[in-house]
Amino acid sequence: MPTVTWSRLGADRRAAVVAAAEAEFAAHGFSRGSLNVIARRAGVAKGSLFQYFADKRDLYAHITEVGSQRVRRHMEDQIRRLDPSRPFFEFLTDLLDVWVAYFADHPRDRALHAAASFEVDTDARISVRAVIHRHYLQVLRPLVLDARGRGDLRPDADVDTLLSLLLMILPHLALAPYVRGIDPVLGLDELSPEQPALVVRRYVAVLSAAFAQPDHSPADRATHKGEQS
Amino acid sequence: MPTVTWSRLGADRRAAVVAAAEAEFAAHGFSRGSLNVIARRAGVAKGSLFQYFADKRDLYAHITEVGSQRVRRHMEDQIRRLDPSRPFFEFLTDLLDVWVAYFADHPRDRALHAAASFEVDTDARISVRAVIHRHYLQVLRPLVLDARGRGDLRPDADVDTLLSLLLMILPHLALAPYVRGIDPVLGLDELSPEQPALVVRRYVAVLSAAFAQPDHSPADRATHKGEQS
Amino acid sequence: MPTVTWSRLGADRRAAVVAAAEAEFAAHGFSRGSLNVIARRAGVAKGSLFQYFADKRDLYAHITEVGSQRVRRHMEDQIRRLDPSRPFFEFLTDLLDVWVAYFADHPRDRALHAAASFEVDTDARISVRAVIHRHYLQVLRPLVLDARGRGDLRPDADVDTLLSLLLMILPHLALAPYVRGIDPVLGLDELSPEQPALVVRRYVAVLSAAFAQPDHSPADRATHKGEQS
Amino acid sequence: MPTVTWSRLGADRRAAVVAAAEAEFAAHGFSRGSLNVIARRAGVAKGSLFQYFADKRDLYAHITEVGSQRVRRHMEDQIRRLDPSRPFFEFLTDLLDVWVAYFADHPRDRALHAAASFEVDTDARISVRAVIHRHYLQVLRPLVLDARGRGDLRPDADVDTLLSLLLMILPHLALAPYVRGIDPVLGLDELSPEQPALVVRRYVAVLSAAFAQPDHSPADRATHKGEQS
DNA sequence: AATGAATGAGCCTTCATTCAT
DNA sequence: AATGAATGAAGGCTCATTCAT
Structure with a gap:
């Protein structure tokens, strides 16, 4: 946790440190990221970093928290906009599109996530x-539980396994188009602009087949098919 | 790629280097692994390593290749033993059990994978x-294609997406019980002995629901239930 | 020397600073002791320390003075209690026992002394x-001179050399049982409870042989024996 | 212990490192002595020091050993020259004179000892x-035991306490004339050239009174008196 | 082909002190 | 009088790589 000194700090200085640290950790990760570089680029004495944060890890944790909140805020705005009360897998499709688009537009967040x-x-x-993971689950679990409550999922759907898969799929979608070598099957890394959208639909189709209430949502299936064609 | 010098090297010396490098990279990963330590433990001059491999990365790649082949060989033996012509999801369950057991018993391979x-x-x-990934796919793709050929999968099953999910699930099953902090939902890291087996079945249930030919395999479902009891 | 600001300070604040500084210097010595830590533990701003003391050394000197006075006060009480008019070497034996016991019971003073x-x-x-040394001598010299005056020491006894030896022996007795590596002969550092008392008697026996008035004190020897039994 | 690399090193380089390290540790002690400075002054890369010694402590231990051996060699030569078979306290007087003279002439060894x-x-x-201590005792104990064997010490003399006192007196004589503030009684630190010799005699007189065989050595006493006059 | 000594930039962290508020 | 943010040098130590032998 940042020190009190940090909380009392001028906004400019704080922004400079955060910006420098985000850039550095995004570029090299925690272990390889250098406090020397961060201090230099923030225009701050090396020692000052230790007045703001207990140690390197503390700074890294803060940067992660800040970045995660930024992403989360964006996603929650989008969720409201997309109307989460719609048929779940239809909504999920749009949500993943938004997710993919966000990381396409925000290389720094992508790098931090990586x-x-x-x-x-x-x-x-x-x-x-x-x-x-806390942020992921605090957003996703309510969505999934609501969907089950509304009857979009089978009554016996294994919610935790669904969440577990989403926790694999979401980072994969965010990173695979940019980090070569992590998607050797679906070809996300040799990307054409429409490919991510396609992959999103393939994943959703699988999840839908596995978890959706079969009789319940002809609307869902219809829309879905329509999109694929 | 190893140099020619490496290929002309005595088997003892080669084995010593590989063993030392595996231990070191397993313990500390690539970035943190130390060539000094490897050379010392292999009983080889530091300079010699650079006669055998272009640089650190080259050595690491070689170690990974060797390790992957070892795992692959084991899994292919097991696959034969388990009879891959059985109903696919029944077979897959056993395969994943074997997979989990292998990494439980081989900490070095687990560490290299991590x-x-x-x-x-x-x-x-x-x-x-x-x-x-190359090794994963060379083993898994034929299995999946065979299953589809036999009618264990829906005719329109999205094979690549299935493979893509398996490529996420397999490492997760191998590592999550030992690497804390990567499974916040299913609890693999607070493991009781039977938990991995349970999680395997939950994943397989999902994959089966998504990809299995619904009419085709009452056998599959039956057997599956039988195993659980 | 403390500043005037220090002398005008509230007693609470002063006590807090002294306590924190004693603990820190006792734990890590002067060079390794940290003003940061002292300020934090005293609940005082780092800058304030420099308003009270010229610099680190000045603070350390003050702490030493305070600690020495505490030890001295205790010893002077004990000296009165033990009756310094008794035969000198008998009295000295008891005094050293008290001295050893004091440092056994007061780890902070021991640490400051070390x-x-x-x-x-x-x-x-x-x-x-x-x-x-000033405190040592202000206490010891009168005792020794009195002893000579009473005829417990040879008339030609070299008082200063006796004091010089006491100035070596006293710190040694205080510290050697706790600071490993400073007593390789008498084994004070591998201490059994009675060892310090034994060592005290060996040192006193030597000093007595060297400085005592030979004819004068059959009483001394007698009493001494009596105590031992 | 120095590494093999160190033992295979060219004499020049080795001498340069030792000289630089002796100077630095003599000047600032172990804790404050700086490897940076040592490396720079030895004209050697910082990293090289760690090829020669496991760590800072290892280097320091080596320097101490080298220095101690140098002092010991000198003293053993002198002991032979002074004829250790002479009456013990007479011999001891000369020995301490030599000891004092050595440290007067060798400021570096003095500083290392301090x-x-x-x-x-x-x-x-x-x-x-x-x-x-090992070196001290290996030299002193045989001398003392021989003296007792020859009858220069009382048969019941407490040899270990004598050694214990010598272990305090010798460093004191070596350092007190140069390190202000450690001898507030005998005035070794406000030195006139003849003072150390005087102090040596005062200490020896005390030790002699305490440990010498009273009847045995009229020669001893005689010589002693003669020297004092 | 093998050696292993040498390199020197780089790592995170601590510290006493200053000085504007 | 009190504060506490800022400083930046210095600390010990590790490392992959080079190159003369």
Whole structure:
């Protein structure tokens, strides 16, 4: 946790430090990211960083939290806009499109997400992933539970396994188009502009087949088919 | 790629280097793994490593290849033993059980797999994952295609998406019980002995619901239930 | 020397600073002791320390003075209690026992004494030892001179050399049981409870043999034996 | 212990490192001594020091050993020259004179001895004092035992306490004339050229009174008196 | 072909002190 | 009188790579 000194700090200085740290950790991850570089680029004495944060990990955790909140805020806005009360898999499709688009437009968030995913340092990885997973689940679980409540999912649908798959699929969709070598099957990394949208639909089709209430939502299936054609 | 010098090397010396490098990279990953340590433990001059491999990355790639082949060989033996011509999802369940058991019993391979998954260095990660993914797919794709051919999968099943999901699920099952902080939903990291088996069945149930030929395999469902009891 | 600001300070604040500084210097000595830590633990701004004391060394000197006075006060009480008019070497034996017991019971004073003895910084060591030696001598010299006056010491006894030896023996007895590596002969550092008492008697026996008036004190020897039984 | 690399090193380079390290540790002790400075002054890369020694402590231990051996060699030569078979306290007087003279002429050894005596770091102090004490005792104990064997000491003389006192007196004589603030009684630090010799005689007189065989050595006493006059 | 000594930039963190508020 | 943010040098140590032998 940042120190009180940090909280009392001028907004400019704080912004400079955050910007420099985000850039550095995005570029090299936690373990390889250099406090020297961060301090230099923020125009701040090396020692000052330690007045603001207990140590490197503390700074990294803060950066992750800030970044995650930024992404989350955006997604929650979009969720409202997309109307989460619609048939679930239709809504999910749009949501994933928005998700993919966000990371396409925000390379820094993408890089931070990647850094968190690939961190070698076990403790750093644990704490940073705890933050990210918390945000993911706080957003996704209510959506999924609502959908089941509305009858969009089978009554016996294994909600946790669905969430577990979403926790794999979402980072994959965010990163695979830009990080070569992590999607050797669906070809997200040799991207043409429409490819992510296509892949989104393929994943949703699978999830729908596995979890959707078969009789319930002819609307859903209809719309879905329509989109695919 | 190893140099010619490497290929002309005595088997003992080669084995010593590989063993030392596997231990080191398994313990600390690529970025943190130390060539000094490897050379010392292999009983080889530091300079010699650079006669055998272009650089650190080259050595790492070689180690990954060797390790992947070892895992692959084991899995292919097991696949034969388990009879891949059985109903697919029944077979898949057993296969994943074997997979989980293998990594439970082989901490070094687990660590190498984790190291490859979490490598920060982008280039290293890409090349190492390319190797691993190649092996995964060379084993899995024929199995899946066969299953479809036999009618265990729906005729219109999206094989690539299935493979894509398996490529997420398999590493997850291998690592999550040991690498804290990567499974916040299903609880694989607070493991009781039977938990992995349970999680395997939950994943397979989902995949089956999504991809299995519905009419075709009452056998599948039956057997599956039988196993659970 | 403390500033005037210090002397005008509220007693609470002063006590807090002294307590924090004693703890810190006792734990880490002067060179390694941290003003940051002292300020934090005293609940005082870092800058304030520099309003009270010229610099780190000045604070350290003050702490030493305070600590020395505390030890001295205790010893003077004990001296009165033990009756310094008794035969000198008998009295000295009891005094050293008390001395050893005091440092056994007061780890903070022991640590401060050790810190003063082992300080690397030459200037700090000199000033701090000057303080301690002053107290030692102000207490010991009168005792020794009285003893000579009473005829417990040979008339030609070399009082200063006796004091010089006491100035070596007293710190040694205080610290050696706790600071490993300073007593390789008598084994004070691998202490059994009775060992210090034994060592005290060995030192006193030597001093007595060297300085006592031979004819004068059959009483001394007698009493001494009596105590031992 | 120095590495093999160190033992294979060219004599020049080795001498340069030792010289630089002696100077630095003599000047600032172990804790404050800087490897940066040592490397720079030895004209050697910082990293090279770590090829020669496991760590800072290892280097320090080596320097201490080298220095101690130098002092010991000198003293053993002198002991032979002074004829240790002479009456013990007469011989001891000469020995201490030589000892004082050596440290008067060798400021570096004096500083190293002081550094060892005042080291704050407990582990460093222990190991470094163990070395020094070992040398002290290996030289002194045989001399004392011989003296007792020859009848120069009382048969019941407490040899270990004598050694214990010598272990306090010798460093004191070596350092007190140069390190202000450690001898507030005998005035060794406000030195006139003849003062150390005087102090030596005062200490020897005390030790003689305490430990010498009273009847045995009229020669001893005679010589002693003669010297004093 | 093998060696292994040498390199020197880089790592995170601590610290006493200053000085504007 | 009190604050506490800012400083930046210095600390020990690790590392992949080079190159003369």
